Amino acid sequence: MGKVLLKRRDVVAELLKDRGDTIVVTGLGSPSYDVMAAGDHDLNYYLWGAMGGAAMVGLGLAKSRPDHNVLVITGDGEMLMAMGAFATIAVQAPKNLTIAILDNGYYGETGMQLSHSGRGVELDRVAASVKFDWAARITDMAEVKDLRRRVHARNALNCAAISIDAEEVERVLPSRDGVYIKNRVKAALGQKI
Amino acid sequence: MTRTTPKAEFSNTWQSQIYDVLKEFQIKHMAYVPDAGHATAINKFEADNDVTSVVLTTEEEGIPYLAGASLGGDRGVLLMQSSGVGNCINMLSLQNNARFPLLMLITMRGDWGEFNQWQNPMGQATEAALKLMGVLTWRVDRPEDVEPLVRGAATMAFEGDQACAVLLGQRLIGKKEWTK
Numbered sequence: 001m002g003k004v005l006l007k008r009r010d011v012v013a014e015l016l017k018d019r020g021d022t023i024v025v026t027g028l029g030s031p032s033y034d035v036m037a038a039g040d041h042d043l044n045y046y047l048w049g050a051m052g053g054a055a056m057v058g059l060g061l062a063k064s065r066p067d068h069n070v071l072v073i074t075g076d077g078e079m080l081m082a083m084g085a086f087a088t089i090a091v092q093a094p095k096n097l098t099i100a101i102l103d104n105g106y107y108g109e110t111g112m113q114l115s116h117s118g119r120g121v122e123l124d125r126v127a128a129s130v131k132f133d134w135a136a137r138i139t140d141m142a143e144v145k146d147l148r149r150r151v152h153a154r155n156a157l158n159c160a161a162i163s164i165d166a167e168e169v170e171r172v173l174p175s176r177d178g179v180y181i182k183n184r185v186k187a188a189l190g191q192k193i
Numbered sequence: 194m195t196r197t198t199p200k201a202e203f204s205n206t207w208q209s210q211i212y213d214v215l216k217e218f219q220i221k222h223m224a225y226v227p228d229a230g231h232a233t234a235i236n237k238f239e240a241d242n243d244v245t246s247v248v249l250t251t252e253e254e255g256i257p258y259l260a261g262a263s264l265g266g267d268r269g270v271l272l273m274q275s276s277g278v279g280n281c282i283n284m285l286s287l288q289n290n291a292r293f294p295l296l297m298l299i300t301m302r303g304d305w306g307e308f309n310q311w312q313n314p315m316g317q318a319t320e321a322a323l324k325l326m327g328v329l330t331w332r333v334d335r336p337e338d339v340e341p342l343v344r345g346a347a348t349m350a351f352e353g354d355q356a357c358a359v360l361l362g363q364r365l366i367g368k369k370e371w372t373k
Contacts, residue, residue, distance in 0.1 A: 025261070045264060049288040053257030060261020060269075063222065063245050083251030088258075092247060178291030182264065191266045 003139060005165035008102050013038045014144045015100060016150070020069070022151060022164055023061050023185070027054035027074025030169075031102055031111040035073055035146050035171060037172040042188035046174040047190055052081030059089050062097035065189065069151050076103040076117040076161070083126065089157070090130040098151045098158040099127070103165040112166065127159035138162040194306040207339035207365070208233035211298065213331070214340060218347045220244060222262045222269030224255035230300030230366045231272040252277030252308055256284040260293045271297045275304070275360070276312060285326040288356040294357040298348055305363040323358050334362040351368055 008187070016024070023046045026032040031054075032046045045061075047054055058072035079101050105118025117123055127135035133156035138144060144162075150158050175181055183186040183193045200345045212234045217250075221236040224247040225231065239246045246261075249255050255271040278299065288295045302309075303316020323330050330347060331342045339361070346357040 006214040023264075025361065047287075049290065050284050052253070053260075053284055053287060055256035056254045057261035057264070059247075060222070060258040060263070061265045062261075063247075064265025064267040082254075085254050086253055087250050088247065155211060173284075178287075182291045182293065185264050189264075189266060 002027055006141065007143070007164055007167070007170055008104070008164045009037055010141070010163060011102065011144050011162055014141065015071065015148050016041075016074070017148065018040070019043075020152070022069040022071055023065065023189075024070045025054050025058045025061065025070070025074075026070070026174075027051075027078035029075060029078070031073045031075050031078070032174055033169075033171045034102065037169075038163050040174065041056040042184050044174070044181075045185050047180070048176050048178075052085070054078055055082050055085045055089060058097055058099065059085075059092060059094065062094035063092060066094070066096055068096060068189075069154055070094075070098070071151050072097070072099045074101055074121060075108070076101055076105065077107045077115045078120070079118050079123055086126050086132075086159075087130045090127075090132055091177075093133065093157045095156055096135075096154045098147070098160070100147065101159070101161045102164050103161045104164050108165050108168070110167070117161070122161065124159060124161040127161075132158045132159045135159045136161075203372055206233070207243065207336040210340045211300040211343055212237040214343045214347065216241075216349055217344075218351060221267040221268050222247065222259065224258050224269060226252050226255075226274065227251075228272065228274045228300050229272070231298070234272060234298075237259060251280050253280045253284045255297075256281055256287055256295065258293065259295060260274060260287055263293045263334040266295065268297075271295070273297065275299050275301045276315045278319045278322055278356065279315050282322065282326055285328065285356065289327050292354045293351075293356075294354050295328075296350040297323075297356075297358040298301055298361065299342065299358055300361045301360055303364050307363065321359060326357050328356040330358045332359060332360045332362055335366040336365060339365070 062070040303312035
């Protein structure tokens with residue numbers, strides 16, 4: 001039977017179910033809208049730019065907050081701009097960091113040009129080759145549920161490339177105010193602003 | 194201490210003052226791209242169990258890394274060479290928009306006495322490029338200025354949530370470092 005691709009909003013909603021005090025970093029574009037659509041949260045750090053920076057923000061959080069789950073939700077294009085970061089993150093190997101790549105194989109924000117992953121580059125295999133503890137391609141909802149379990153288990157550095165369909169969905173926009181979003185996360189983590 | 198060893202003498206150099214000042218500011222993260230001019234600080238941080246040392250593949254990674262560490266409540270520093278400043282330009286929009294503290298200590302190439310002219314274009318553009326992106330900059334060419342300027346930049350970065358860079362000139366580092 002032909003494989004039915006996952007829907008991005010279903011995947012993100014499942015990953016964020018009963019999230020507890022999981023800190024979430026989003027890559028610019030659709031992943032930010034997907035996380036917002038699942039429900040705004042004080043522990044969401046949305047990026048609207050700084051393309052290629054989401055995974056490294058996640059690493060900084062994971063290293064400074066070893067007591068929290070840190071989940072980076074980003075796109076294939078954003079992560080392709082951070083190929084070196086795979087290596088940097090693997091060397092640090094924090095056990096509380098998961099990178100979830102919503103991989104539709106396209107640059108959606110700029111008019112649906114094929115990305116490198118759409119041309120055959122396997123980002124989960126990049127993560128595996130630099131020795132992430134766990135790296136996989138995810139194609140069904142049972143595997144998404146398992147990934148959610150891994151986020152909360154906090155016992156491995158994880159990377160999943162999640163095959164999603166390229167359908168455009170309604171944009172649900174989080175705040176673009178970087179200082180506000182920053183201060184909200186810091187306050188939620190008990191820091192003085 | 195009664196011994197006067199070369200090591201004890203060495204701890205008074207500007208190189209080790211950088212480490213001491215950063216420790217005073219309770220730096221918990223040191224992100225770096227390896228550089229001979231920063232070797233002393235890098236070695237001291239790597240040996241320091243209270244500090245997470247993060248070797249980067251490109252300087253650009255250091256900016257979101259330190260932003261994440263800051264979100265988590267920790268202070269950090271980015272040690273790098275001037276040739277890496279160009280790699281950071283768009284990523285500096287993160288600091289610009291979210292006003293994270295950022296402290297960059299940058300050893301200069303293509304600045305003075307440079308034997309490899311391929312370093313000159315970025316070296317000559319380093320300070321202007323940082324300023325174009327809203328980073329506050331200070332140049333150091335004399336050893337006695339290192340400690341106060343690093344201290345001043347760290348104060349403005351961490352107390353005022355500013356992006357600050359101290360440029361360590363080749364006249365300070367000495368061109369001998371660069372010729373093998």
